[in-house]
Amino acid sequence: xxxxxxxxxxxxxxxxxxxxxxxxxxxxxxxxxxxxxxxxxxxxxxxxxxxxxxxxxxxxxxxxxxxxxxxxxxxxxxxxxxxxxxxxxxxxxxxxxxxxxxxxxxxxxxxxxxxxxxxxxxxxxxxxxxxxxxxxxxxxxxxxxxxxxxxxxxxxxxxxxxxxxxxxxxxxxxxxxxxxxxxxxxxxxxxxxxxxxxxxxxxxxxxxxxxxxxxxxxxxxxxxxxxxxxxxxxxxxxxxxxxxxxxxxxxxxxxxxxxxxxxxxxxxxxxxxxxxxxxxxxxxxxxxxxxxxxxxxxxxxxxxxxxxxxxxxxxxxxxxxxxxxxxxxxxxxxxxxxxxxxxxxxxxxxxxxxxxxxxxxxxxxxxxxxxxxxxxxxxxxxxxxxxxxxxxxxxxxxxxxxxxxxxxxxxxxxxxxxxxxxxxxxxxxx
Amino acid sequence: xxxxxxxxxxxxxxxxxxxxxxxxxxxxxxxxxxxxxxxxxxxxxxxxxxxxxxxxxxxxxxxxxxxxxxxxxxxxxxxxxxxxxxxxxxxxxxxxxxxxxxxxxxxxxxxxxxxxxxxxxxxxxxxxxxxxxxxxxxxxxxxxxxxxxxxxxxxxxxxxxxxxxxxxxxxxx
Numbered sequence: 101x102x103x104x105x106x107x108x109x110x111x112x113x114x115x116x117x118x119x120x121x122x123x124x125x126x127x128x129x130x131x132x133x134x135x136x137x138x139x140x141x142x143x144x145x146x147x148x149x150x151x152x153x154x155x156x157x158x159x160x161x162x163x164x165x166x167x168x169x170x171x172x173x174x175x176x177x178x179x180x181x182x183x184x185x186x187x188x189x190x191x192x193x194x195x196x197x198x199x200x201x202x203x204x205x206x207x208x209x210x211x212x213x214x215x216x217x218x219x220x221x222x223x224x225x226x227x228x229x230x231x232x233x234x235x236x237x238x239x240x241x242x243x244x245x246x247x248x249x250x251x252x253x254x255x256x257x258x259x260x261x262x263x264x265x266x267x268x269x270x271x272x273x274x275x276x277x278x279x280x281x282x283x284x285x286x287x288x289x290x291x292x293x294x295x296x297x298x299x300x301x302x303x304x305x306x307x308x309x310x311x312x313x314x315x316x317x318x319x320x321x322x323x324x325x326x327x328x329x330x331x332x333x334x335x336x337x338x339x340x341x342x343x344x345x346x347x348x349x350x351x352x353x354x355x356x357x358x359x360x361x362x363x364x365x366x367x368x369x370x371x372x373x374x375x376x377x378x379x380x381x382x383x384x385x386x387x388x389x390x391x392x393x394x395x396x397x398x399x400x401x402x403x404x405x406x407x408x409x410x411x412x413x414x415x416x417x418x419x420x421x422x423x424x425x426x427x428x429x430x431x432x433x434x435x436x437x438x439x440x441x442x443x444x445x446x447x448x449x450x451x452x453x454x455x456x457x458x459x460x461x462x463x464x465x466x467x468x469x470x471x472x473x474x475x476x477x478x479x480x481x482x483x484x485x486x487x488x489x490x491x492x493x494x495x496x497x498x499x500x501x502x503x504x505x506x507x508x509x510x511x512x513x514x515x516x517x518x519x520x521x522x523x524x525x526x527x528x529x530x
Numbered sequence: 531x532x533x534x535x536x537x538x539x540x541x542x543x544x545x546x547x548x549x550x551x552x553x554x555x556x557x558x559x560x561x562x563x564x565x566x567x568x569x570x571x572x573x574x575x576x577x578x579x580x581x582x583x584x585x586x587x588x589x590x591x592x593x594x595x596x597x598x599x600x601x602x603x604x605x606x607x608x609x610x611x612x613x614x615x616x617x618x619x620x621x622x623x624x625x626x627x628x629x630x631x632x633x634x635x636x637x638x639x640x641x642x643x644x645x646x647x648x649x650x651x652x653x654x655x656x657x658x659x660x661x662x663x664x665x666x667x668x669x670x671x672x673x674x675x676x677x678x679x680x681x682x683x684x685x686x687x688x689x690x691x692x693x694x695x696x697x698x699x700x701x702x703x
Contacts, residue, residue: 143567143573145574145576422565491552492551
């Protein structure tokens, strides 16, 4: 009894320790990578000085995250007098905890090989590399916990009692809530196709058919990608904290370790979004001819799957970081237009197409004479280009941006108005 | 301000063509620009080890110096034109009767507050005898505010240090 209980307790604890340690380190070093990429894109070198303290060894600046962390920890813990004390403390903690808790259901690999424990321990299930492997509602849990992030932002903006923070919080709540809808629509197509809410089941569905969801549902992929950029509040959708407009947005009044919690949580949102994009659409740990698709693996394959998954995630994260410098920020009405007038209709079209394909796809494919995998790819790409074309021609984002006024001053009325210039040359206006 | 205020000039957004509306072209334009810069040669100068190369020291505006004439005397004639021209009033001159026969006055003390100076070069422009000049020495630092107020001796010593690398800008004596 007791011998059988030990692995049951030990296994999740080990996974949680691995996840939290890995995530914190990854977040710290991703900040460094982000700063490097920012610098390289701007033709600079980026942080390259901090190495081992008290020596001249620089290690390409790999000590920078530690220096940053120490700096944050030793900042004076200062609370502005005008803030709402309780909420001011709760907000960063809630966003941070939510960002970590999401990773409970996100797989960071496939399974471990069987028979690594003594037979007397009586472990029948293969050990899955997820902190909570048995959770059947996986993706719903991600959504439920991920939505708490809005709380952290809104509470932080409100508690700061500052106009910029408040505006940032308001913008953010509108943005995050609007983009939850396309995010959900993008996911529903995937869930429908793979028939399970569990993320590991979604990966193994893609591995077994060999068609990644990005090929089968490119429309859903575009919708989900755009929505997850907006959910992670990354450029070109970083309206909540647009520095040029809002100083720092909702975390203007924060400093020290509380600010660090916000910043780390934001980075973890980006990591979560990258994991979800890879798992739902880019095949997770699967790669053709490399990782196989079976649930029983050997050690090399198990390790290879972890490497493939993390490499894909890293690729998506790099794309996130490059995107930051590639396109200008959307205006606020454009942001809302993209969500409500383009992404949600596209998500619905994608959902309908996937549902119809699941019902009649096999017949259609047989009728045309193509294999099911190839025809679903053709249909998916066709739908994407069709929807894109319709969106371009109909142009739903055009419209009500013009001023409502009865008499527009035309150019000649403007020129008719005499501009009296006083003796000092200053313009006199009536 | 109401929306029909005559002072408001309404601007029409530029109309996008089909390519612009589809975002595809713009998407790849943005991405290729960043990717091109990502692998381009970096312009950073690793400052303490490498020195920033000053293209033309004659037009650079760094720390001031007070020039000497050929007999080693300070060239300044204490005319106060530089102190008058200075927009931030960082030059302080005390004039005294000149011990030399070729001019009436000379500066008994001549101090420049380098912390206050904005390095605009107006003093150099104003000087009728080319006594004050800006050198190409740019990274000056000090441990106190007093240390950064340069007196006549210090300004002359800047000249002594830089006269070989940077000859006087005009050869009038």
